[in-house]
Structures are given as C-alpha cells and as structure tokens.
Amino acid sequence: MTDQVISGTDLSRLRELNSLTVVRALRDQPPATVTELAKLTGLSRPAVDVIAQGLVTGGWATVVEPSGSSVVGRPARRYRFRATAGHVIGVDVGAHKILTLLADLDGNVVHTARCTVAADADPPSRLAALDAVLATCLSEAGKTEQDIWAVTIGVTGPVDASGKTTLFTPLPGWQTVDLAAHLSDRFTCPIVVENDCKLAALAERWQGAARDANDIVFLLAGLRIGAGLIIDGVLRRGYGGAAGEIGALKAVRWLTAPSHLGQCPGVPATVSPDDAAAWVFNAARDGNRDARSAVNRYVKDLAIGTAALVLALDPQVVVFGGGFSRSADLVLDPLRRELGRLCLRLPDVRASTLGADSVALGALRLALNEVDQRLFTLGLSAPVAPRR
Amino acid sequence: MTDQVISGTDLSRLRELNSLTVVRALRDQPPATVTELAKLTGLSRPAVDVIAQGLVTGGWATVVEPSGSSVVGRPARRYRFRATAGHVIGVDVGAHKILTLLADLDGNVVHTARCTVAADADPPSRLAALDAVLATCLSEAGKTEQDIWAVTIGVTGPVDASGKTTLFTPLPGWQTVDLAAHLSDRFTCPIVVENDCKLAALAERWQGAARDANDIVFLLAGLRIGAGLIIDGVLRRGYGGAAGEIGALKAVRWLTAPSHLGQCPGVPATVSPDDAAAWVFNAARDGNRDARSAVNRYVKDLAIGTAALVLALDPQVVVFGGGFSRSADLVLDPLRRELGRLCLRLPDVRASTLGADSVALGALRLALNEVDQRLFTLGLSAPVAPRR
Numbered sequence A, B: 001m002t003d004q005v006i007s008g009t010d011l012s013r014l015r016e017l018n019s020l021t022v023v024r025a026l027r028d029q030p031p032a033t034v035t036e037l038a039k040l041t042g043l044s045r046p047a048v049d050v051i052a053q054g055l056v057t058g059g060w061a062t063v064v065e066p067s068g069s070s071v072v073g074r075p076a077r078r079y080r081f082r083a084t085a086g087h088v089i090g091v092d093v094g095a096h097k098i099l100t101l102l103a104d105l106d107g108n109v110v111h112t113a114r115c116t117v118a119a120d121a122d123p124p125s126r127l128a129a130l131d132a133v134l135a136t137c138l139s140e141a142g143k144t145e146q147d148i149w150a151v152t153i154g155v156t157g158p159v160d161a162s163g164k165t166t167l168f169t170p171l172p173g174w175q176t177v178d179l180a181a182h183l184s185d186r187f188t189c190p191i192v193v194e195n196d197c198k199l200a201a202l203a204e205r206w207q208g209a210a211r212d213a214n215d216i217v218f219l220l221a222g223l224r225i226g227a228g229l230i231i232d233g234v235l236r237r238g239y240g241g242a243a244g245e246i247g248a249l250k251a252v253r254w255l256t257a258p259s260h261l262g263q264c265p266g267v268p269a270t271v272s273p274d275d276a277a278a279w280v281f282n283a284a285r286d287g288n289r290d291a292r293s294a295v296n297r298y299v300k301d302l303a304i305g306t307a308a309l310v311l312a313l314d315p316q317v318v319v320f321g322g323g324f325s326r327s328a329d330l331v332l333d334p335l336r337r338e339l340g341r342l343c344l345r346l347p348d349v350r351a352s353t354l355g356a357d358s359v360a361l362g363a364l365r366l367a368l369n370e371v372d373q374r375l376f377t378l379g380l381s382a383p384v385a386p387r388r
Helices: A008-027 A034-041 A045-058 A123-140 A179-183 A196-207 A273-285 A289-313 A323-342 A355-378 B008-027 B034-041 B045-058 B123-140 B179-183 B196-207 B273-285 B289-313 B323-342 B355-378
Strands: A061-064 A078-081 A087-093 A097-104 A109-116 A148-155 A191-195 A216-221 A225-231 A317-321 A348-351 B061-064 B078-081 B087-093 B097-104 B109-116 B148-155 B191-195 B216-221 B225-231 B317-321 B348-351
Touching: A008 A034, A008 A045, A008 A078, A008 A355, A034 A045, A045 A061, A045 A078, A087 A123, A087 A196, A087 A355, A097 A123, A097 A355, A109 A123, A148 A179, A148 A196, A148 A355, A179 A191, A191 A196, A191 A355, A196 A216, A196 A225, A196 A317, A196 A355, A216 A289, A216 A323, A225 A289, A225 B289, A273 A289, A273 A323, A289 A317, A289 A323, A289 B225, A289 B289, A317 A323, A323 A348, A323 A355, B008 B034, B008 B045, B008 B078, B008 B355, B034 B045, B045 B061, B045 B078, B087 B123, B087 B196, B087 B355, B097 B123, B097 B355, B109 B123, B148 B179, B148 B196, B148 B355, B179 B191, B191 B196, B191 B355, B196 B216, B196 B225, B196 B317, B196 B355, B216 B289, B216 B323, B225 B289, B273 B289, B273 B323, B289 B317, B289 B323, B317 B323, B323 B348, B323 B355
Parallel strands: A087 A148, A148 A191, A216 A317, A317 A348, B087 B148, B148 B191, B216 B317, B317 B348
Antiparallel strands: A061 A078, A087 A097, A097 A109, A216 A225, B061 B078, B087 B097, B097 B109, B216 B225
16 A cells, blocks of 8 residues: 555665665764664664665775674674775965865875965966975875865965955965866866865864854954854855955954054064064063053954954854964953953854864865765765766 | 565655655645646655645645636646645834734735834833734734744844843843743744844845845844844854844944934924934935935945945845835945945845835744744644644
8 A cells, every 4th residue: 555655766766865874874973783873874774784785885885893702692793984985185275385184085184295385476386386285295195186086275365156266365366366277187076165264164163172063253363364154053155255254344453453463562673574473472471561462452453353243143152263373372361351342142262273274174174075965965876086 | 675675664754754745845836736746846646646635634735626628638636735724923023013914824914913112111011012912913813822823023132042132122121021921821832032133134035125045134224223144045043042233343333323314413303313314314315415414424334334244244135124224215325335345245235125014024934934844844733733
C-alpha cells in the first residue's frame, strides 16, 4: 500500500540524500561505527552499512580496524572521513606580507609558506611574489596544482562578485587586478577572492575567540580599521560585497583613530611610521603618560565606530583582532567602558586568539566551505579536484 | 534490492515531508491541478493525487471544480489552500494610536479596527484601549479568540526575548509591561511582541517598496528615527533583540535630526509640537526659505546614520518609511545626494508605499510566519488554532 506513493526517482534521490547524510556525519565526527552513524543520522543500521562500504570504495572514507582485543566479543570497525582525499589553499595578500596555508579537507594545516612584500609594490611585483610563494608552498608540501580542490585569497578593500576591489583598495594599483583570472592560469579548481576582515571574522568563529557565537562583530585593527560581520552564524557580504566598510564614514572616527598613535609625542625619529603604534603601545604599558593618553584617544575613537556596529547589529561578541590585538591588554577594558556608555546592551568584548594568521586561516575556512557546498549540493562523485 | 535501505520509519517520514511539500506549494500558488503540483514539487502524479485528497479531508485544502466545458476532454479539478482555515491578528501599539488588522492565512485583511490613545497614557489606560480595540475587531469580524492562530503586536523600543521593552521605550511606564502575559489571558494561540521598525521592514518586503529585495535598510522616520534590517531575506533581531538601534548613538545625528524641523522659525504658535514637522514640510513644498533650510538640515543629519547603516551592511535598498514618508518627495533626492557623497556604493533609495499601516501589516506577516513555522516544523495535524 504505502509503496505506491514512492516512485523509483524518489527512491534514488533518497539514497543519494542518505549517502550525503552519512558523509556529513563522518565529516563532523571522530571515527564512528555503523551503529553510531545510524544513531547520528536517524538511518537504519543496514542502510548505513551499505552506504559506508560504498563510501570506502568511492574514496570518501577509510576503515579504522579495531585495535586490541575486547572482553565482550569482536569490537566494531570504525569509519573515518578521508580528509586527505583533497587539499585546499588559503592565502592572505597583505600590504607587507603574503601568507599561504595548505590544508587537508579537515582543515589541518600541512604546510605554511610566507614572504614579505614592499607596501608600495606595484601589481606585477605583488602578483609575482604571490606566484612564487604558492609554488614554494606546493612543492615543499609535495603537491601539485591538481591536488588542490579550492583556493581562497584574502585582500584588503571590499571585494565585488568578480573578485575585484574596484570600489577601494589601499594596495597600489590593485583596483585593476583580476586575481581570480590570474590564478586560473595555474589552478583548475574554484578560486574565491574575499575581503580580509570578512575572512578573519570567519577564522575567529572557526578556531578563535568566537567559537561559541553566531552574532559577531570582528574588528581588524591596525594602521587601518576594518570590520567583518557574522550574523545568525553566516558571514555577511552585503549586496555588493561591501558590508563592514563603516570605517569610511568620517563621523564614526575610524579614519582618524590610528593617527592618535602615530602622532604621539616622543616617538623616536628612528621608529618608522609603520612601527610607531607598536612603540606607543609599549611605552603606554611602561607608564609613559603621553603614550597612555594617545592610547586613550585611540580607544575613544575606535569605540564610536564599534558602538555604531553594536547598536546596528546587537551582536553577542565583539572580537578585537588584527595587528593591534597584540596590545589588547591596553585596549579591551577602556573599549568596554566606552561601549557601556554608548550602547544599549554591552556585548562580550574579546581579544583575537589568532592574531596575524587570522586572514589566511579564514581563507582556508572559506575554501573548505566551497568544497562542502559543492559536495552537498552537486552531490557525490569520485573524490577529485572539482573544476570551475 | 533497493528497498532494503528504506525502513518503515524512513517511509513514513518521507510521506509526511511530501504532504508538507504539497501544502507549501499550494500556499504559494493560485489553484493548481495535480499535474501542476507534481511538476512544482518533483513528486509523482499518483503520489500528489493521494496527498491532495488527504489535505482536503483534513481541512487544509479545498477543491476548485472545473468551470465551463473544454474542447479537449474534461478539464482537471484544481486544489486551493484553504486560507480561511484560520486567522491571525497584527497590532500596532503606537504612541498616538492602536491599529488592529485581522487576516486569513493568505494574509487577506478581513477586518480593521483602530483607536487613538493619548501620548502620555499610562500602561493601564493603553492596555485597556488595546483590549477594547481587539474586542471590537473580533466581534465586528464575527470571530472569537479561539479562531485566531497567532497574534503579533508591534511596540516601539527594542524588544527582548520575553516580549518586554526593558532597555528603552518612549511609551510612559512601558518598561514594566508584559504584553504577552497580558494577552495570554484571552488568547491561547502564540503571541509575539516585536519592535515596530522591524515589523515595518517586514511589511515593506512583503507588500511594499522592497518586494524585490533581500537586503534592506528600513527607516521608520517620524519624531524619532528607527531602523529595521533585513539581511539575506531574513529580518535580523540581533542577539538581544536590539538590532537597528543605531539612532541611540549621538555621533550619527538621528537623535537631533527631527529637532531641525520642530525648531524651524515661523512655525505658528497654534501648531502643536507633534504637527510642527508636517507644517514645515508643507511650507518647504510652498517655497518657504526657512522651511527648506530646516528640511535640508534634517536630511543631512538623517543621512549620517543612514550612511553608517549602508556602509555597515551594503544593502540593495533603503526604504524611507514612517510618518515623515508622506514628505518623501522633499527627502529622497537630497538623501540620495548625501548618501552618494558618504558611501562607497549607493543603494536604491525608495519611499515606503505602506505609510502608517506598515507596522500592523508587518505584525500580520510575522503572525503568518509563526503559523507557517509551526506548520512546517511541527507537522500537519487538524487545522485548528495552535496552543502555546
């Protein structure tokens, strides 16, 4: 009777769905037995048994044979997601450095490569440095471009749908750079370009200071201040990719905030403008009165833009990240005080735990999301690098 | 062979899922034939036939018998969602008025009732007025409390998870009012209290100026300015229900913007403070120089807070709503100019098309969402008012 409402197409769709359900369960778990997977997925034990064997044959899972002996019969074999079936790359193309992380499908970083770049490097020089560090990273990791399933690159400035930063970028000449097109000469897999603040926000929720939160305002604080917004658990890009750019509004004071540090009296002439802020934070920590006052003025201005975001979005957590987060010990308490004064509800204010690696780590996370999204919407085929 | 992977539980879950799929398809469509529903849902024709008959028996659908004759055989019968199976109520409890809308499950308003309230009315008086207008609305519509499936009330100020406005409210004494508890004496169905700006934003996306958009900044502009935010198609409340309250930040000028109108030279002493803005807008329209200058100052301040939201969220559309939207003809162009100057990407700036009814309409929409959510997560039972 009941079988009459189930067509053959419905059945095949259900089986595909069930396979994906098991892959997803494996992806989020330590190695699991068929019984455990059945409980996790709500599928029957025999169904999971058939599916798991198929996933091993297909290259998506490996068998973990039981070790040692058991007093209560033969212990069950376990299945594990085969994280080394593919790899992803996350890159941070910054003003001063390029950082490349190569990871397996579980996000375990298997190799890191970095290089410095001059802040005034033109696009060809910066792209050449990127190409060189990617080549180094791949060869040192014993991989080729064909082993990579997704690449994500973080850049500064709002990134549009084509991966360009035409609205604004502090990198010289970068408005005209088509990074995805440049990289598509060597990689056949999906390539995503994303704003650095947004990626760092993703990283803090993945492995950093905001793992418990779904509503996060992330501040990338350095010589410039930017923001990345996670709302209801999802990174928000905005309609044109320019969400988080509140710092462009003079009234919220982020444009001038860092200058309080650079213009602090007493910074030695030998300290470069790029290092002045670090000098001031250290001097403030040592009790230098001018430096303490400069930090106070910095925090007061930082708090205006932050309060605007807090009042607009009412987040659970504000994460203070970026280069200046090394001096979070001087910033967090006065920032909380200012926000308490300016906001209706004070969120939890925390320091980044990922520091300078957050952008590249967030790029890895986005690359893994790209892999998962193809896996769970386009379905299972053999585990090989997807093509654009 | 293939049947082995399908358990009885899986089958029954699939049938329930298929029924919900058909209800959802009916809910969004004009009356549809079994063939059309099969195409819409991806289910087989025989499966849809069985499900549709079950929905009619259960009271969720009605049959629309084919009218007239056809040259190519007997025309197929159509099924229609039974929108009158239940009703919902949406209420706007404002400073000066209470507006109640009663609608069927398709959102068709079947009755409207309203009353005026003094701005300085204390909570018992305002609640008594609410009770009276609800009673009038129900009795004039020929309904009782038991016919109502969900009630949503809009109030001003951020609303916390318990439906209270403890952080801030301009309604005298309203911090201590527990509106949901008050109404639960008469209604057994779910009762939701929500912020007025958020509801008005929902209404503009449902039936108003932003039907085509998923990323919307809605401005409720009157003697106070508030905002409601829809991001990726979903109304955002924030972690503590206080999203959109950027107007509380002095630096973005919304606190002072309306005072430019109230303090305009030349407003006759006979005009009440509540009506001064309307007088100024009219005078500006007539070419009065002081009034035009006051409107300009108003728009410049309005634009600062709006730019902060636009830069933070990069919306597709900004909707200028609330009482002042009657004067959108004077506001929209200068607002666009200011935003163009302040923002990286200028969104589409539009006037509300719902005006003063937007809050109550948004309350209806939220009540319908509540009904749908129960329907599609808790499953189908008989069509009767759900209990909390």
